[in-house]
Amino acid sequence: MAGRRVNVNVGVLGHIDSGKTALARALSTTASTAAFDKQPQSRERGITLDLGFSCFSVPLPARLRAALPAPPAAPGAEPEPGEPQLQVTLVDCPGHASLIRTIIGGAQIIDLMMLVIDVTKGMQTQSAECLVIGQIACQKLVVVLNKIDLLAEGKRQAAIDKMTKKMQKTLENTKFRGAPIISVAAKPGGPEAPETEAPQGISELIEVVKKVKSMQMFHMPVSSAMQGDRLGICVTQFDPKLLERGLVCAPESLHTVHAALISVEKIPYFRGPLQTKAKFHITVGHETVMGRLMFFSPAPDSFDHEPVLDSFDFSREYLFQEQYLSKDLAPEVTDSGEADKKTGQATGGHCPRQQWALVEFEKPVTCPRLCLVIGSRLDADIHANTCRLAFHGILLHGLEDKDYAESFLPRLKVYKLKHKHGLVERVASAPSPRRS
Numbered sequence: 437m438a439g440r441r442v443n444v445n446v447g448v449l450g451h452i453d454s455g456k457t458a459l460a461r462a463l464s465t466t467a468s469t470a471a472f473d474k475q476p477q478s479r480e481r482g483i484t485l486d487l488g489f490s491c492f493s494v495p496l497p498a499r500l501r502a503a504l505p506a507p508p509a510a511p512g513a514e515p516e517p518g519e520p521q522l523q524v525t526l527v528d529c530p531g532h533a534s535l536i537r538t539i540i541g542g543a544q545i546i547d548l549m550m551l552v553i554d555v556t557k558g559m560q561t562q563s564a565e566c567l568v569i570g571q572i573a574c575q576k577l578v579v580v581l582n583k584i585d586l587l588a589e590g591k592r593q594a595a596i597d598k599m600t601k602k603m604q605k606t607l608e609n610t611k612f613r614g615a616p617i618i619s620v621a622a623k624p625g626g627p628e629a630p631e632t633e634a635p636q637g638i639s640e641l642i643e644v645v646k647k648v649k650s651m652q653m654f655h656m657p658v659s660s661a662m663q664g665d666r667l668g669i670c671v672t673q674f675d676p677k678l679l680e681r682g683l684v685c686a687p688e689s690l691h692t693v694h695a696a697l698i699s700v701e702k703i704p705y706f707r708g709p710l711q712t713k714a715k716f717h718i719t720v721g722h723e724t725v726m727g728r729l730m731f732f733s734p735a736p737d738s739f740d741h742e743p744v745l746d747s748f749d750f751s752r753e754y755l756f757q758e759q760y761l762s763k764d765l766a767p768e769v770t771d772s773g774e775a776d777k778k779t780g781q782a783t784g785g786h787c788p789r790q791q792w793a794l795v796e797f798e799k800p801v802t803c804p805r806l807c808l809v810i811g812s813r814l815d816a817d818i819h820a821n822t823c824r825l826a827f828h829g830i831l832l833h834g835l836e837d838k839d840y841a842e843s844f845l846p847r848l849k850v851y852k853l854k855h856k857h858g859l860v861e862r863v864a865s866a867p868s869p870r871r872s
Contacts, residue, residue, distance in 0.1 A: 442496055443523040445545055446645060449570070450552035451560040452530075455582040457488065458623035459552055460528040462635040463642065464490035488528035496520040497646055524645055529566075548576040548645065555581040555599050555619065559606060561821055567610070568703060572810065572828045577612040578644055579603050584636065585621035616644045690804055693834030695796045697748050697848075698809050700731065702762050705823035708813070710760035716811040716826055718795060726798040729811075731757040732850045733788040743790035746806060748832040753849045754792070760827070761787045793829070794848070807831050 448456045496519070527546055549570040553563060570577055581603070587595045596619045607613050620637030702710055710731065718727035732754040734741060795809075811827040818824075837843045 440520045441493070441523045442520065443525055444547050444645070445525045445527055447527045447529060447546035447549045447570075447574070448552060449529045449549055449566040451554065451557075451562040451566075454552045454554045454557075454560075454563070455622050456552045457528055459550070459580060459582060459620065460488065460490055460526045462620075462622045462638050463524070464492050464526060487530075489525060490528070491523055491525045492642070493521045493523045494642065494646060496522045522646055524642075546574055548578065549574050550578050550580050550645075552580045552582050553599070553603065554583050555596065556583055556586050558599060558602060564705070565823060565825060567606075567612075568705060568823060568825050569810075570612070571610055572703075573808065575611075577607075577615040578641070579607070579615060579617040580641065581617065581619040582622055584619050585624040618644060690802050691834050691836055692800045692802045693797070693836055694800050694838055695794060695835040695840050696809075696831050697833040697835075698793055698795055698829040698831050699743070699745055700760060700791050700793045700827050700829045702760055702827050703823065703825050706813075706826040707822060708826070710811075710827060712756075712758050717814045718797065718801075719810040719812065720801050720803045720807060720831065723801050723803075724812075724814075725801055727795045727811075728798075729796075730794040730850075731760050731791060732793070733757055733761060733791045736786075739786055739788040741789065745830055746832075748792070750847050750849070753851060756850050756852045757791070760791055760793075763787055792832075794845075803831060803834070805831060805834065 448460050450456050549566075551563065551566060551570065553559065581596060581599055584592060584596060600617050600619075603617055607615055618637060618641045620635065620641055622635050622638075624633040624636060700710070710729070712730050713728060715726050715728050717724050733739070735753055735755055738752075807830070809829045809831050810825065811829075813824050813826055816822065816824045835844050
């Protein structure tokens, strides 16, 4: 291998036809067999159907070289020659609403997200969903305003400035406030334009992306691989039709579970309630299955306790909830001071800082502990201007026993508040004392 490499995985997400694949192509110098819509179905339909992988490299910035660990070397081996490189692996995600399972899976393997916006259209439905996914799955964002070549030359800069201000306002109430916004033309003239048309703004975009890091080798001879790597393997006498997307892991790091206890946080853009016994599409890693939920919260006197996101305390008692409690769905208080019984909440208008759910999967899923869980309503109308992503959380405890209802659930101390109401039909007065 020529020199050492530091890698960052950059997800390219956005609404369909915003130019994501064209942007990945303009940035890349090396592509894998999955890159740039090489599937016949992708070429036929003119859209990305699966994750695409490509990369480009630049010299590793001086500020990162000091943190680069020394490579392991065999006894007597010469140091590896060459200048350390910063390698950017681009994960090109589909943009079509029906492929959101693939989008969510792609978002979970990235360190930084490029949100690609068609500058002539602005934020669209899937743009918003991708932004929600980014808030859940990654920490850094770069907004790319693409197709600036379609703007009238005399009004181009004014239009870019206007869209930049709109995006800044959109990001203002998210954790990506102040994120860089770069304007580009990834494929000037559109898909049919000759390749002689040079992309615009790409060097400025690369300069912004040199600022983060991770580890991976890409299309280079390596003797080992680690978590996060994209690895090509040549296997002889093997039928590729038998190959399925899966996981490579250390022994005992993954478990197949039939149900799970998860922490739950509602996504505020989801308009509907999260009700107990309701079914949602549950995405864990690259797998999406249907799951039925039961919500519960701490006892009312523990509503203000600090959330614990890495464990679950089975010694405590928990309060059953008919639905996830949020401020916009807080129960009304009656004249007697009691809250709506349907929610099971004892104090009206007061929501717990942490809530949980028991998720019962329709089929077993394989996943690590403390993995990201995203709940969605993917059966909603994909043309409706609404967010289908309902909640996210962390898988705290997986139930591997198929008969968990008998073997495990008795350990879960979830109780319901019960209220009895009676009607007095007649009040009998005490008998008067007899006189002698």
